[in-house]
Amino acid sequence: MFKQFIAVTGMSLRTLPQRIGASSVIVIGIAGVVAVLVSVLAMGAGFRHTLADTGRADRVIILRGGSDAELNSNLTRSDIDTIGNAPGLAKDSSGKALLSSELVTVVNVPKIDTGTDANVTLRGVGLKLTEVRPELKIAEGRMFRPAVRELIAGVGAVKQFRGLNVGSVLHLRNADWTVTGVFTSNGDIHESELLADVDTVGSSVERNGYSSAVGLLTGPEQFNGFKDALTTDPQLKVDVQREPDYYAAQSKGLSQAINVVGTTVAIIMAIGAMFGALNSMYSAVAARGQEIATLRAIGFGALPVLSSVMVEALLLSLLGGVIGASLAWLFFNGHSVSTLGGAFAQVVFQLTVTRALIVTGIVWACVIGLLGGLFPALRAARLPVAEALRAA
Amino acid sequence: MKYLPLIWATLWRKKTRTIFTLLSVVVAFLLFGMLETVADAFAHPDTGVTGADKLISTNKYSITLSLPFSDAQQIRSVPGVAEVTWISWFGGYYQESKNFVFALPIDTDSYFNLHKDEFIVGAEQMQAFRNTRTGALVNSALMKKFGWKIGDKIPLHSTIWTRKEDGSLDWTFDIVGTIGVKDPTQASAQSSTLLFHYELFDEGRSFGKGEVGWFEERVDDPAQSAAISGRIDALFANSPNETKTQPANDFTMAFIKQFGDIGFVLRAILGAVFFALLFLTGNTMMQSVRERIPELAVLKTLGFGDGKVLMLVLAESLLLCMIAAVIGLALSYAALPIIKMGLQGVKLSPAALIPGIGIAVLLALVVGAAPAMRAMRLSIVDALADKR
Numbered sequence: 001m002f003k004q005f006i007a008v009t010g011m012s013l014r015t016l017p018q019r020i021g022a023s024s025v026i027v028i029g030i031a032g033v034v035a036v037l038v039s040v041l042a043m044g045a046g047f048r049h050t051l052a053d054t055g056r057a058d059r060v061i062i063l064r065g066g067s068d069a070e071l072n073s074n075l076t077r078s079d080i081d082t083i084g085n086a087p088g089l090a091k092d093s094s095g096k097a098l099l100s101s102e103l104v105t106v107v108n109v110p111k112i113d114t115g116t117d118a119n120v121t122l123r124g125v126g127l128k129l130t131e132v133r134p135e136l137k138i139a140e141g142r143m144f145r146p147a148v149r150e151l152i153a154g155v156g157a158v159k160q161f162r163g164l165n166v167g168s169v170l171h172l173r174n175a176d177w178t179v180t181g182v183f184t185s186n187g188d189i190h191e192s193e194l195l196a197d198v199d200t201v202g203s204s205v206e207r208n209g210y211s212s213a214v215g216l217l218t219g220p221e222q223f224n225g226f227k228d229a230l231t232t233d234p235q236l237k238v239d240v241q242r243e244p245d246y247y248a249a250q251s252k253g254l255s256q257a258i259n260v261v262g263t264t265v266a267i268i269m270a271i272g273a274m275f276g277a278l279n280s281m282y283s284a285v286a287a288r289g290q291e292i293a294t295l296r297a298i299g300f301g302a303l304p305v306l307s308s309v310m311v312e313a314l315l316l317s318l319l320g321g322v323i324g325a326s327l328a329w330l331f332f333n334g335h336s337v338s339t340l341g342g343a344f345a346q347v348v349f350q351l352t353v354t355r356a357l358i359v360t361g362i363v364w365a366c367v368i369g370l371l372g373g374l375f376p377a378l379r380a381a382r383l384p385v386a387e388a389l390r391a392a
Numbered sequence: 393m394k395y396l397p398l399i400w401a402t403l404w405r406k407k408t409r410t411i412f413t414l415l416s417v418v419v420a421f422l423l424f425g426m427l428e429t430v431a432d433a434f435a436h437p438d439t440g441v442t443g444a445d446k447l448i449s450t451n452k453y454s455i456t457l458s459l460p461f462s463d464a465q466q467i468r469s470v471p472g473v474a475e476v477t478w479i480s481w482f483g484g485y486y487q488e489s490k491n492f493v494f495a496l497p498i499d500t501d502s503y504f505n506l507h508k509d510e511f512i513v514g515a516e517q518m519q520a521f522r523n524t525r526t527g528a529l530v531n532s533a534l535m536k537k538f539g540w541k542i543g544d545k546i547p548l549h550s551t552i553w554t555r556k557e558d559g560s561l562d563w564t565f566d567i568v569g570t571i572g573v574k575d576p577t578q579a580s581a582q583s584s585t586l587l588f589h590y591e592l593f594d595e596g597r598s599f600g601k602g603e604v605g606w607f608e609e610r611v612d613d614p615a616q617s618a619a620i621s622g623r624i625d626a627l628f629a630n631s632p633n634e635t636k637t638q639p640a641n642d643f644t645m646a647f648i649k650q651f652g653d654i655g656f657v658l659r660a661i662l663g664a665v666f667f668a669l670l671f672l673t674g675n676t677m678m679q680s681v682r683e684r685i686p687e688l689a690v691l692k693t694l695g696f697g698d699g700k701v702l703m704l705v706l707a708e709s710l711l712l713c714m715i716a717a718v719i720g721l722a723l724s725y726a727a728l729p730i731i732k733m734g735l736q737g738v739k740l741s742p743a744a745l746i747p748g749i750g751i752a753v754l755l756a757l758v759v760g761a762a763p764a765m766r767a768m769r770l771s772i773v774d775a776l777a778d779k780r
Contacts, residue, residue, distance in 0.1 A: 173457070
């Protein structure tokens with residue numbers, strides 16, 4: 001029977017070029033579905049990656065209790081001092097804790113593509129910045145200096161927002177700020193931000209105090225001790241989180257929404273493509289009616305005929321899936337976009353067509369192909385031999 | 393018209409094929425309807441008449457920076473400004489952060505004067521609100537969602553504002569009445585609103601006293617909006633708190649634009665859908681004409697002219713596309729309430745579905761063109777001799 005299967009399948013595939021029109025419908029229809037599915041999911045994946053790549057397990061972020069996000073939070077100078085004395089924080093050579101007190105504000109900077117104002121994060125950071133965040137590297141220009149109105153811009157922000165190149169001047173609240181450098185930061189969310197000295201930012205926005213504190217622990221295992229020390233302190237009311245946990249929570253809502261929308265659209269498209277595949281395979285079976293009847297007449301079984309139709313549908317849809325996924329990868333992988341993230345501020349991220357997404361796309365293609373091929377295959381197998389032959 | 397039965401009969405010549413083709417075109421138009429209404433809503437967010445006379449003044453440099461309360465007097469004195477009110481962002485939720493409550497501290501007189509005839513509040517409940525310092529007016533949909541009743545004392549958590557009294561982020565309000573909106577298209581945008589007194593908020597918070605989040609203005613003549621905005625901003629030019637005044641609709645639009653070019657993404661998806669569809673339907677039509685060559689030849693023998701045969705095939709394609717488009721668009725119309733649930737606060741307009749009909753005609757002509765030309769050019773002798 002296996003021999004029969006090979007023979008019938010080989011025959012059907014050899015005659016494929018004669019049915020090029022109908023066959024291309026399957027390929028193109030499925031390529032469309034997979035391209036859309038993979039591109040939209042790549043958006044969700046890129047957003048998630050940007051936030052997931054932010055932070056390390058041995059770094060903590062401290063917010064005022066109940067604040068949810070840095071933008072809402074408020075810590076006083078004495079809070080920061082107390083936090084700096086907590087056990088578990090790494091120290092520099094002079095014995096000072098590696099803790100950056102930060103002040104997060106958003107400023108209006110026009111987006112390059114729309115020209116309308118967008119909320120870009122201006123993060124005031126403490127002097128310990130480069131020790132607390134060693135992944136932060138100046139790619140161009142130089143670091144800002146404290147006490148003067150200078151800032152550095154993330155590479156993501158420079159690509160999406162107007163006037164952030166080295167040497168540009170940003171007018172913020174009655175004062176001009178100079179962009180002195182562009183930084184990279186492992187592709188994390190900080191690349192969407194502007195960084196400057198925390199006290200200079202504070203005086204500019206007339207705010208006493210800080211949004212958050214970011215500290216480096218001597219090791220990830222120190223977290224519980226550090227957290228307990230702060231949360232049991234009656235003088236403090238703070239939430240202590242590992243950085244990756246904080247950023248994962250910030251990204252959850254939007255990446256879920258993108259995935260739901262993407263999958264819904266793709267399911268509806270897939271149904272449409274399935275009807276197309278059904279059509280093509282039915283007409284393929286009709287075109288091969290005499291051939292199939294002849295095969296059945298000379299003793300070929302129903303199963304090899306059925307499988308040959310299925311294999312044809314599957315191969316065509318596989319081709320469609322590969323084309324669709326390749327198109328998505330070719331056009332959109334690494335494409336940089338920005339959106340409003342969880343906390344009222346822009347997040348710049350890149351569409352990421354991951355291997356897993358390509359596999360997902362191809363699996364979808366095969367499922368559509370199998371469903372679209374099944375009923376025509378059944379018809380082929382059940383074709384009444386005598387009638388089909390007589391039709392000739 | 394007299395050829396309709398003929399066209400109808402040829403359309404259903406191969407039932408399964410026509411049904412499958414029809415269904416895939418239906419799916420395409422269902423997607424078109426769903427995505428296009430959303431894209432349209434993002435491109436033209438509620439430009440209803442209610443919004444045309446409203447301006448909003450925010451801090452020029454950042455929406456998170458506040459403005460001094462004292463600006464209100466100066467703004468009120470600007471010629472053309474009929475009313476000004478001030479609001480702050482409370483960042484409230486009920487019990488869990490997923491239970492977002494659009495809680496706004498308002499100045500009762502100026503707020504309701506500015507939004508004249510927009511809200512429905514019972515006179516007695518309004519009086520109770522004025523008389524109760526900790527009173528709150530709550531949208532009826534929100535009351536239902538959390539099972540609140542008038543008379544309930546409810547705690548709201550603010551993610552921003554600590555109370556002076558005890559440093560906590562939890563504020564308590566007494567529900568004294570419900571608030572509804574007159575314009576039904578605004579119902580979803582207002583569905584999680586809770587209004588409470590600005591006095592309570594300003595006196596109760598531990599920092600930011602005397603500051604407001606933003607000002608809203610109503611102008612006498614919407615045509616003067618730009619000039620009035622300019623006058624307001626000029627008042628505070630070169631002060632530490634410069635303002636940016638714009639029509640409320642523009643403010644919303646700019647905010648929505650921050651999410652990215654949603655319209656472009658949606659239309660790119662539609663492009664992919666229709667491209668695939670073009671092949672599918674085009675192929676079906678081609679096949680159908682190919683099978684019917686002898687019949688078409690007979691028609692021509694009977695005296696049907698080349699033009700008439702061309703029209704017959706085009707009409708068949710048109711009929712197929714129109715039936716499918718109407719079904720698809722009707723389905724997407726039925727799906728509007730579901731989309732609305734997922735996109736709170738966005739106004740979806742069924743009018744966005746109308747271009748779908750035009751697209752159906754275009755699609756019909758494009759996919760019908762090649763087979764129709766083929767049918768037209770058919771020579772009777774060759775066709776009858778089965779020389780395809």
